Amino acid sequence: MSHDMPKGRRIYEGKAKVLFEGPEDGTLVQYFKDDTTAFNAGKHEIMSGKGILNLRISEFIFAELEKIGVPTHFIETISPRQQLIRAAEIIPLEVVMRNIAAGSLVKRLGLTEGDALPRPLVEFYYKDDALGDPLISEDHIAVFNLCSAEELAEIVTLAKKINQRMVEMFADVGIRLVDFKLEFGRVKSDDGTRIVLADEISPDSCRLWDIDSNEKMDKDRFRQNLGGMVDAYQQVAERLGLMSDIEEA
Ligand SMILES: Nc1ncnc2c1ncn2[C@@H]1O[C@H](COP(=O)(O)OP(=O)(O)OP(=O)(O)O)[C@@H](O)[C@H]1O
Ligand SMILES: [Mg+2]
CATH class of the missing domain: 3.30.200.20 (Phosphorylase Kinase; domain 1)
Structure with a gap:
């Protein structure tokens, strides 16, 4: 290492x-x-x-x-x-897109894990470990000026577009995209500041279930002591056709 x-x-x-x-x-x-x-x-x-x-x-x-x-x-x-x-410059938001009920949404609203949502749900959490990343609303973002209204509109548009593509991408390899977390940041260039997708998108930050068995292929294996977390991540990489690159590395 x-x-x-x-x-x-x-x-x-x-x-x-x-x-x-x-x-x-x-x-x-x-x-x-x-x-x-x-x-x-x-x-x-x-x-x-x-x-x-x-x-x-x-x-x-x-x-x-x-x-x-x-x-x-x-x-x-x-x-x-x-x-x-x-x-x-990271915007202090964890933007969560959900397609199926799981995790904190289930607890907060008394849903059943696995319930399909009527349409994709966008949530915002204030990125602050000391506070435990609390759920906040669009108005909190405005009142505390975490980003501008224009930036938030751009972020929501991008998050929905990302969700659509990722749902497809994973469905193509037999995986259900339950939910995931995104981070965005500001990058300065000659023609002003723009919003970019930052951080990572991986089985650490997504919920991924096998389409047939609903078996978990993400960090919930670790959270819930199910075992086989790395094997599951490897299975995700394998299905996406990425394992030959990794074996060569
Ligand atoms: N393009 C970028 N520019 C600057 N910072 C970034 C960029 N992409 C990601 N980061 C930040 O880098 C850090 C990555 O580290 P890691 O994911 O381990 O952090 P973390 O333990 O989740 O903590 P945090 O609460 O800070 O996110 C995060 O703070 C993330 O927001
Ligand atoms: Mg992180």
């Missing part, structure tokens, strides 16, 4: 990734660790090989989204655990 550490200055260590200064101004290196946490880091384990799988799956999804016009922070993959990305 030590042979694959970025050379730049370490800027931020999160629960699953480390950010390093990139080779050029305005760039960062996102390093994917094997650390796996849940319940706001109340539960923590090292899951060998997870970082490599998440990088590859996230890279693939970001590339598919770029193809349909979603701007992202992704520049290039440097190594199996390192991605070169554009540095963004």
Whole structure:
């Protein structure tokens, strides 16, 4: 693992990734660790090989989204655990898109896990670990100026577009996209500031169920002590046709 550490200055260590200064101004290196946490880091384990799988799956999804016009922070993959990305000013929101009831939505509204929602649901959580990332409304975002109304409209449009594409992408390989979390950031360029999709999209941040058996193929395997988490992530990569790249790496 030590042979694959970025050379730049370490800027931020999160629960699953480390950010390093990139080779050029305005760039960062996102390093994917094997650390796996849940319940706001109340539960923590090292899951060998997870970082490599998440990088590859996230890279693939970001590339598919770029193809349909979603701007992202992704520049290039440097190594199996390192991605070169554009540095963004992260908007402190976790944007959650839901297609099927699961997780906190089930608890909050007394639903049954697996209930289909009448249409995709967009939720906003205030990104603050100390507060446990509380659910907030559009009006909280406006009152506390977490982003502008124009930015929020752009984020919601992008989140819905991303959901449509990802539902298709996973359905094509026999996986139900239950829900997922997105982060967006501001990137400055010559022609002003624009919103880009940032962070990662991986089985750490999505709920993915096998279409036939409803078997969980995501971080709920860890949260719920079901075992086989890395094997499940590998199965996701395999179905997306990404395992040959990973074995070569
Ligand atoms: N393009 C980007 N520019 C700047 N920061 C980014 C970018 N993409 C992701 N990040 C941030 O990098 C960090 C990635 O680390 P990680 O996912 O491990 O954090 P985390 O433990 O989930 O903590 P946090 O609560 O800060 O998200 C996150 O804080 C994320 O918001
Ligand atoms: Mg994170």
